[in-house]
Structure formats: structure tokens, C-alpha cells
Amino acid sequence: MAAATASRNGLRSALPLLAPAYLWLTVAIFLPLSAMVFFSFMTELPLSGKPWAFTLGNYAAFFSQSLYLTLLLASLRLGLEVTLWCVVIGYPAAYVLAKVLKGRSREAIFLLVILPFWSNGLVRIFSWAMVLREGGILDTALNAMLPFKINIDLMYSYPAVIIGLVHSYVPYMVLTCYLTLQAIDDSLIEAGRSLGASRLQVLKRVIIPLSMPGLVAGAALIFVPVVGSFMEPRILGGRTGTFYGTVIEDQFVAVFNWPLGAALSFILLAVVLVILAIASPVLRRAA
Amino acid sequence: MATTRILEWLGRLYILLLLAFLYLPIIIMALMSFNVSPFYQLPFEWTTEWYASLWQNDQLIAATWNSVEIAVITTVICVVLGSAASLALYRYEFRGKKFLQALLFPPIAIPWLITGTAMLIFFFGVGIGRGLHAILLGHVALALPYVIVVVSARLQTFAPELEEAARSLGANQWQVTRRVTLPWIMPGVIAGGLFAFAVSFDQFVVSYFLATPGQTTLPVEIYAAIRKGFTPEINAVSTIIIVVSMALMLLTARFFKFGGEK
Numbered sequence: 001m002a003a004a005t006a007s008r009n010g011l012r013s014a015l016p017l018l019a020p021a022y023l024w025l026t027v028a029i030f031l032p033l034s035a036m037v038f039f040s041f042m043t044e045l046p047l048s049g050k051p052w053a054f055t056l057g058n059y060a061a062f063f064s065q066s067l068y069l070t071l072l073l074a075s076l077r078l079g080l081e082v083t084l085w086c087v088v089i090g091y092p093a094a095y096v097l098a099k100v101l102k103g104r105s106r107e108a109i110f111l112l113v114i115l116p117f118w119s120n121g122l123v124r125i126f127s128w129a130m131v132l133r134e135g136g137i138l139d140t141a142l143n144a145m146l147p148f149k150i151n152i153d154l155m156y157s158y159p160a161v162i163i164g165l166v167h168s169y170v171p172y173m174v175l176t177c178y179l180t181l182q183a184i185d186d187s188l189i190e191a192g193r194s195l196g197a198s199r200l201q202v203l204k205r206v207i208i209p210l211s212m213p214g215l216v217a218g219a220a221l222i223f224v225p226v227v228g229s230f231m232e233p234r235i236l237g238g239r240t241g242t243f244y245g246t247v248i249e250d251q252f253v254a255v256f257n258w259p260l261g262a263a264l265s266f267i268l269l270a271v272v273l274v275i276l277a278i279a280s281p282v283l284r285r286a287a
Numbered sequence: 288m289a290t291t292r293i294l295e296w297l298g299r300l301y302i303l304l305l306l307a308f309l310y311l312p313i314i315i316m317a318l319m320s321f322n323v324s325p326f327y328q329l330p331f332e333w334t335t336e337w338y339a340s341l342w343q344n345d346q347l348i349a350a351t352w353n354s355v356e357i358a359v360i361t362t363v364i365c366v367v368l369g370s371a372a373s374l375a376l377y378r379y380e381f382r383g384k385k386f387l388q389a390l391l392f393p394p395i396a397i398p399w400l401i402t403g404t405a406m407l408i409f410f411f412g413v414g415i416g417r418g419l420h421a422i423l424l425g426h427v428a429l430a431l432p433y434v435i436v437v438v439s440a441r442l443q444t445f446a447p448e449l450e451e452a453a454r455s456l457g458a459n460q461w462q463v464t465r466r467v468t469l470p471w472i473m474p475g476v477i478a479g480g481l482f483a484f485a486v487s488f489d490q491f492v493v494s495y496f497l498a499t500p501g502q503t504t505l506p507v508e509i510y511a512a513i514r515k516g517f518t519p520e521i522n523a524v525s526t527i528i529i530v531v532s533m534a535l536m537l538l539t540a541r542f543f544k545f546g547g548e549k
Contacts, residue, residue, distance in 0.1 A: 010379035017375035021368040021431055022387065028428030029394045029402065032409035036401075039408050093305045096298035109302060111540055116309050118539075119532040120489040122506050123525040126513055127316035130327065130522075137315050140329060167308065174305075220396075228398030231491065235513055245400050252404055252496060262408055265401045276396060 033269070040262035058263035068247065068264065072271070075244035079227040082165045083219050089166065090173030090218065095207070097174070098181035099189075110178065117171035125232050128164045129155060132236070156238030164236045165226055173218035180214030181207070213283055220279040224272050244268065313529060320522035327519070337523040347508055347524060353419060354505040358487040361426040365483040368427075369434030370476055374468065376435070377442040391432040399492035402429070407496040418502040425493045430486040434479035441475025481539040489532055 039045060040059070044052040062068045097110055116124060131137045134153035142152055154160045184207065192202040208215075230249045233241030248268070251261030323332040341347060376388060394402065403425070410421045445468065453463045469476075491506035498507045505528065512521050 011381035011383075014375035014379040014381055017371040018387065021372035021435065022390070024368060024424075025390065025394065025428055025431060028406060028424050030390075032402070032405035033393075033397075035409040035412060036405040039412070045408070045412065089305065089308075092298075093302055096302050100295050100298045101302075109306070111537075112306055113309065115533055115536055116313065118485050118489070118536045120491075120506060120525070120528050122489075122491045122510060122513075123316075123528055124313065126509070126517075126521065126525060127312035129513075129517060130316050130319055131312045133327075136327070167312070170305075171309070224396065225398050228400040230400060231495075231510065245398075248400060248404060252407060258408060261404060265404050269397065269401050272397065272401075 036262045036269075037266055039259055040266050042259050045258050055259075058260045059267075061260060062263060062267060068244075071242065071244045071247055072267070075227045075229075076271075078161070078165070078229075078233075078243060079223045081162060082169060082226045083223045085162065085166045086170045086173040086218065086222050087215065090170045091177050091215065094174045094177035094181055094214075098178050098184075099186070113174050114171045117168070117175075121168055122231060122235075124168060125164045125235050128160065128167065128236060132160050132163070155236070156240060158237065158240055160236040161233050161241055164232050165229065168232065169222040169226065172221045173215075176218035176221065177211055177214040180211040184210050216279050216282040220276060220283075224275060227272065228268055316522050317526040317529070320519055320526045322519065325519055327517075337519040340520055341523055344520070347505070350503050350505045350508040351524075353503065354488055357419065357423050357426055357504060358484045360423060361430055361487040362480045362484045364427050365430045365434045366476055366480045369431055369479055369483075370438050370469075370472070372431075373435050373438035373442055373472075374464070376439060377445070391435055394429060394432045399429075399490075403493040403496040406493065410497065417497050417499045421497040422494050422502075422504060425497055426487040426490055429490065429493060430483035433482045433486060437479040437482060438472055438475045441472045441478075445471050478539050481535055485532055485535055485539070488535075489528075 041054050041056065042052050043055045043057065044050040093113065097106060097113070101109060129136075132153075133139075133155040134151065136152075136155070138154070139152040142150060154163070188206055188210075189202055192206050193199075197205065228245050230243065230245030233243050233246055234249075235241075237243075244264070245268075248261055248264045251257045251264065318331070319327050320337055321333055321335065322328075323334045323336075376384065406421070406425050407417070410416060410424070415421055415424070449467050449471070450463050453467045458466065489506065490504075491510060494504045495507050495510065498504065503511075505524070509521060509524060509528075512518070
């Protein structure tokens with residue numbers, strides 16, 4: 001009884017402090033997301049003046065035209081590839097940061113690694129255009145070093161999109177893996193070594209299992225936004241850069257079929273939620 | 288032992304390579320903003336004419352001011368609403384608190400493409416419409432969860448006995464908050480505010496869907512310019528943005544440790 005009264009009083013005192021923030025989130029995030037689901041079942045937007053009706057047609061379009069499913073699969077594959085590259089590149093870096101570097105140099109380098117990821121993503125994608133285009137820095141530098149003439153023109157290609165996205169998201173992986181790797185007690189590693197395990201065995205049996213939550217968190221943080229990316233493929237992919245995200249963008253800024261766009265967005269949201277649900281037990285175990 | 292030393296040096300070398308990967312494109316982009324050739328031709332010849340021509344570009348300057356204004360207002364609103372919510376979540380026990388805390392993660396985890404298009408549909412549907420006010424509405428919602436998370440993290444280190452001590456000495460609730468709690472959480476509030484500024488100032492996706500031709504922000508203008516073709520002017524304005532946001536993050540790092548070290 002006493003606990004129940006206390007908690008009711010708690011809510012009464014907390015409400016004035018909480019209400020403004022949560023009202024704002026409701027109006028600008030939760031209501032829009034609900035509205036998107038609602039509009040995805042309509043033929044036309046209400047308030048646009050045109051007659052509208054409820055329909056399943058927008059979802060039927062997704063399932064009947066193989067284009068959308070193909071693009072969603074292409075985006076999922078892009079997300080998977082970028083995530084894998086981020087693991088391959090980011091995990092060793094996180095390990096060196098957590099276990100090799102010490103003191104001030106570790107702090108400084110850690111800051112340098114995560115600094116770009118809070119700077120403008122659009123600008124960083126644009127900066128790769130300078131490097132990858134024909135006659136760009138990569139082309140010029142390689143031709144200056146090599147005795148024979150080669151043409152490097154990665155711009156507007158699938159690899160360019162991968163490179164740009166890995167560049168954008170690898171700091172996430174370094175950050176999350178660093179946090180879990182740093183929490184591993186060095187004496188565990190020493191114990192394994194002194195019991196005769198090789199470096200590789202210690203890595204496989206001790207370090208990787210213990211840092212799994214960081215890997216999963218990093219993977220979720222990278223995979224989800226990459227599947228929904230549209231600006232990166234547009235700038236670096238050119239004509240080859242058509243993905244699920246760019247098709248959603250088109251529905252809203254070029255074709256103006258908002259109900260179809262809403263349905264496509266909602267399908268993406270569902271996919272994202274499933275992925276986060278799969279990842280969350282691993283993360284909760286870590287917490 | 289020798290192998291350990293070699294492996295450690297390889298590790299350091301690897302970190303250097305990663306830093307090169309992260310920074311070289313940005314440095315090259317910045318250098319090209321000082322190069323004479325409008326087609327990024329080498330050899331490099333120094334000029335500041337692209338920065339000078341930025342000053343003539345009224346559209347870009349207007350968009351820049353919009354970005355700064357929206358980021359500043361977003362920061363102020365987020366710091367006030369976010370700190371209040373964090374205090375309430377820290378101080379009081381009530382049913383549904385876990386749920387309210389869990390509600391902070393969808394805005395962070397859901398891709399901005401989905402949030403942005405959903406805002407566009409809803410704001411259009413209920414008559415809020417598009418434009419700078421809609422962008423502000425969206426930016427605050429995106430940045431608010433970050434501020435609450437950061438300030439709450441700082442509050443975890445607060446000793447509630449301090450509040451009780453102040454209360455037993457006769458301070459009322461407002462005095463306790465102002466004189467005891469707020470000074471303690473100030474580093475978290477400042478870091479949260481800088482996060483909010485960065486989220487808003489660098490935000491492209493949500494602004495892109497909510498902008499109208501006359502009412503845009505800097506990233507939206509840059510995207511439009513990039514899609515028309517690459518020019519050194521874009522390099523110049525991009526360089527300015529990168530320098531500003533990196534300086535902001537260095538400032539944030541002074542107030543908030545990312546490394547999780549004790």
C-alpha cells in the first residue's frame with residue numbers, strides 16, 4: 001500500500017518536469033510514425049482535396065512488383081557488406097586502442113577516431129568524390145607511383161558506395177568494441193596465456209566472446225542506418241546507386257506518391273524492428 | 288616477448304592507417320577548396336577566391352544563418368526540457384518509468400529516412416506544414432533523447448544525500464535544485480547541449496524532407512549543389528562546416544568523457 005501511494009505521488013511530482021519533453025517527442029516522433037502507418041493504407045492523402053479511400057494497394061505494390069523486393073534485398077546486402085567491413089577494419093583498431101595503447105596517447109587517438117563521426121556526414125561523403133573520381137587523388141597518386149598507366153575511376157560505382165559508407169560508420173564499431181574490450185580484465189588474458197593457450201586461442205575463446213556485446217551493438221548501429229541510406233548512394237553511386245532508400249526518397253520528393261512512400265517506409269521500419277529485436281537479448285545480457 | 292613487441296608496433300601502424308583512411312579524404316577536400324582550378328586540376332595553386340565567392344552567394348548565406356539559428360534554438364529548448372525530464376527520471380519513482388526511459392531509444396535507433404518522411408506526412412496532414420518551424424520541431428525531437436541520456440548519465444554520479452543535507456538545512460525544493468543539483472550536473476548539461484547543437488547543425492535527412500525552396504538549411508543547400516555538379520565552392524563551405532563541427536566536438540569532449548575510463 002505504502003509503496004503504491006509513494007509511486008502515485010512520485011508521478012504527480014514528476015509529471016510537470018516530464019510532460020514538456022515527452023509531449024514534444026509525441027508530437028514530432030510518435031504521432032508522425034503512427035500517422036505514417038495510417039496513411040500507408042490510403043489511396044490519396046486526406047486534406048489534399050482529392051477523394052481518398054482505404055486500400056491495401058500500397059502493400060500489394062510492394063509484393064507484386066519484384067522491383068521493390070529486389071531493392072530491399074540489395075539494401076540489406078549493402079548493410080551486411082558495410083557492417084562486415086566495419087567489423088574487419090574497426091575491431092582490430094578497437095583492440096589496439098583498448099589493450100596496446102596507454103594513457104594520454106590512447107585518449108588522444110580515441111578522440112581522433114570518433115571525432116569525424118560527429119561531423120557532417122554529407123560533407124564526408126562528398127569528400128570521397130575528390131578521392132575516387134577519374135583524375136582524382138587516388139588516380140593521380142597511383143599513376144605517379146606506378147610505371148604503367150592505369151585508370152582509376154571508382155566514382156559512381158558500387159565499391160564507391162561501400163567505401164563511403166564504411167568511412168562514415170566504422171567509428172561506431174571502434175567505439176562500441178572499445179568499450180567492451182576495455183572492460184576485459186587483462187589478468188584473464190594472461191591466465192589463458194600462462195595455461196598454454198596460443199594467442200589465437202585466447203582471441204577465439206576469451207576476447208571475442210567477451211566483447212560480443214560490443215560487436216553486436218556496433219553491428220546494429222551500423223546495419224540499421226545503412227539499410228535506410230539514400231544520400232550516400234546518390235552522391236557516390238550515381239546511376240548504380242539505386243537502393244531501397246533512394247526509392248523512398250523519390251516517392252516523397254520526385255514522384256509524390258506519399259501513400260506508397262509511407263508503405264515502403266513502414267516495411268523498412270518493420271525490418272529494422274525485427275533486426276533490433278534479434279540483437280537486443282545479446283545487448284541486454286551485457287547490461 | 289619479441290613477438291609481442293612486433294605485434295604492438297604493427298598495431299600502432301594499423302591505427303595510423305585507419306586515421307589516414309578517416310582523415311585523408313577530408314584533408315584533400317579542404318585542400319581543393321584552396322586550389323585555383325575549378326575542375327580540381329593539379330598542380331596545386333593557392334587561392335582564396337572560392338571563399339570570397341561564398342560571400343557573394345546570398346542563398347548559401349541565408350541557409351547558413353537558418354542552420355545556426357535552428358541549432359541554437361534547438362540547443363536551448365533541448366537543454367531545458369531534457370534536464371527537467373532527466374531530473375524527474377532520477378528523482379521520482381513511479382509506475383511506467385522504465386517505459387518512458389525505453390521510449391527514448393526509438394528516436395535514436397530508427398533511421399532518419401523513416402522519421403523524416405513520417406514527420407513530413409504528419410506535419411503536412413495536420414496543417415503544421417513544411418519550413419523552418421517544422422525543421423525546428425523535428426530537430427528538437429531528434430536531439431532531446433541524446434540530451435536526456437547524457438544528463439542522466441551525469442546524474443548517476445550524483446549523491447542524493449547532498450540534496451537531503453540541503454533540505455535539512457532549510458532549503459526549499461527550488462533552492463536545492465538551483466544551488467546543489469544543477470551545479471553538479473552542469474558538465475552533463477553542457478555536453479548535452481553541445482550534442483544537441485551538433486545533431487541539429489549537421490542534420491541533413493530530416494531537414495531535407497521538411498525544407499521548402501525559400502526555407503532551407505546549409506546541408507540541404509549543399510546536397511542540392513552537389514547534385515547539380517561539384518564545384519570548389521562546395522569544398523569551401525564543406526571545409527567551414529567540418530572545422531566548426533570538429534571544434535564543437537573537441538569542446539564537448541572536454542566536458543564529457545567518451546572513453547568510459549574510470
